[in-house]
Amino acid sequence: MKVKKTKPVIPARLRQGDTIGIVAPASHFNMEKFNRGIAVLESMGFRILIPDRLFNKKGYLAGSDLHRAGLINKYFADTTIKAIICARGGFGSIRTLSLLDYESIKMNPKIFVGFSDISALLSSLYSMCGFVTFHGPTVTTLGDAGNKTKDSLFSMLMSERKIEIALENGFTIRQGSAFGQVSGGNLTTLSHLTGTEFQPDFKDCIMFLEDKGEASYRIDRMLSHMKLAGCFDGLAGLILGSFEDCGNENEIFKIVGNIFDDGTIPILAGFEIGHGKNNITIPIGLNATIDTDRQLLSFYEPATTNKHRA
16 A cells, blocks of 8 residues: 655744754664764754653663654654654664554644654655655764764754755766655665555655665665565656665666666666765655756755744
């Protein structure tokens, strides 16, 4: 079952002094990395709300499924919290999807940020609630991130400018240009949504993919599975982020070229999205154009708005 896209709801723009709530929908996390990330957010001028139960552990998870989903529900309902950033990815976000109160969440649109395993939540909040969500650093990766990653997050959540992402070292797998809503995330995570009620609908979308630590044959298998399931039917374009520790990059590009062998969509690689040295923030749900000649991804509007500010 594919969840149909809705008109995207653009969240309220952040201002210095706003409160950001931290949730942990997946694995538990390293405290030193967590504290460094919190220090970065505080240096940006935000107030940070950290619940005591954030540090719960249950096996490899940050507490029970009900606990992890409950914090997300609670923070969306809390109107004093203007944005939610995830502590870490890892594993477990998919187990919270059926426990979220989407009807309540729809009433309180706000910024939601994370990547890797968090892609399950980014995709579902976009599909089920129509929210523009943000594929960007988690708290535990932010503390050790470079200025490019930090500046991208800051400007994406606080700027009124339209977004353009130009590649410095891009690689064109297939030439062309395309228009569509940008959607995607971690390949492994998205592939495991296939066949569930949370399977996203990529028709007419510009899809982006990234991953870490997956052998090339596994990337081939996941893409083949999604293709056979019809996930790529009607896709407008494809962009690739980093494939860290996934073997030879050119081999991955060949696999992608073979999977999308009908030659109908532009494919552009080299975006600094995901588990690489830099992890620029990218909005899910906004309309954009991909242009392989200019090696550019251009969005048509800012990712946040002052319209919903209280």
